[in-house]
Amino acid sequence: MTVTIKTPDEQQKMREAGVAAGRVLTMIEPHVKAGVSTDELNRICHDYIVKDLGCIPAPLNYGAAPGRPAFPKSICTSVNHVVCHGIPGPKVLKKGDVINIDVTVIKDGFHGDTSRMFYVGEPSILARRLTEATREAMFEGIRVVRPGTRLGDIGHAIQRYVEQRGFSIVREYCGHGIGRVFHEDPQVLHYGRPGTGLELQAGMTFTIEPMVNAGRPEVKLLPDGWTVVTKDHSLSAQWEHTVLVTATGYEILTLREDEI
Ligand code: MF3
Numbered sequence: 001m002t003v004t005i006k007t008p009d010e011q012q013k014m015r016e017a018g019v020a021a022g023r024v025l026t027m028i029e030p031h032v033k034a035g036v037s038t039d040e041l042n043r044i045c046h047d048y049i050v051k052d053l054g055c056i057p058a059p060l061n062y063g064a065a066p067g068r069p070a071f072p073k074s075i076c077t078s079v080n081h082v083v084c085h086g087i088p089g090p091k092v093l094k095k096g097d098v099i100n101i102d103v104t105v106i107k108d109g110f111h112g113d114t115s116r117m118f119y120v121g122e123p124s125i126l127a128r129r130l131t132e133a134t135r136e137a138m139f140e141g142i143r144v145v146r147p148g149t150r151l152g153d154i155g156h157a158i159q160r161y162v163e164q165r166g167f168s169i170v171r172e173y174c175g176h177g178i179g180r181v182f183h184e185d186p187q188v189l190h191y192g193r194p195g196t197g198l199e200l201q202a203g204m205t206f207t208i209e210p211m212v213n214a215g216r217p218e219v220k221l222l223p224d225g226w227t228v229v230t231k232d233h234s235l236s237a238q239w240e241h242t243v244l245v246t247a248t249g250y251e252i253l254t255l256r257e258d259e260i
């Protein structure tokens, strides 16, 4: 495992990439409404990332592997029982849907990666509870980040919060180191045992991005090679931030003004 420690210069570039990624989510919010297609959301985000921010959308053409095509779009759009990596397409949003939009931009060679849930009209009581619990679980994980914390402490904080509320953590996908490379070491699991795993050091940058299901934790990959859904078709939610380990704690690199 090779975990990169970012220099102060690199940290500044990560900060700028993080702010840019967050701006995409702020920009897209008023467009997330009943009647819009996920393709249209992709087009608006793509144009904003390229033309307004002067960045590169990292998902576009990313991740080709034997038996899996490259990701064909610029953002991920994961609606209702889609856990993550939903591919924008002709699907039209309707009232009561919940959607995660996941944005990753490359700015001056560095990645910023962040996602959030949106409600389309009024959500069900369950959708609201799941969405809010997932966001709070992400922050439970973020709040323990500081030098000396272990990765298992982050995973444990998230898992405890989620399971106390009767929801389940997806095991197959995790947070990740990030920098010049989109997905680098370490893997940041959203479950774990306190006091285990890699010890954090100042200058590390990684994402925390729990995926939480209302029902069973198991997931299934669709034949498109990307879309991940809950096996039992229960609702799923996800939130994601990119964080920097500082001398005294953490800095959320993708924090938006609308969150403060
Ligand atoms: N942004 C996702 C993550 O949080 C990864 C998307 S990869 C893609 O790690 F190819 F599906 F875009």
Ligand code: CO
Binding pocket: 113, 175, 176, 207, 209, 240
């Ligand atoms: Co990520």
Ligand code: CO
Binding pocket: 102, 103, 104, 113, 114, 115, 209, 240
């Ligand atoms: Co992401």
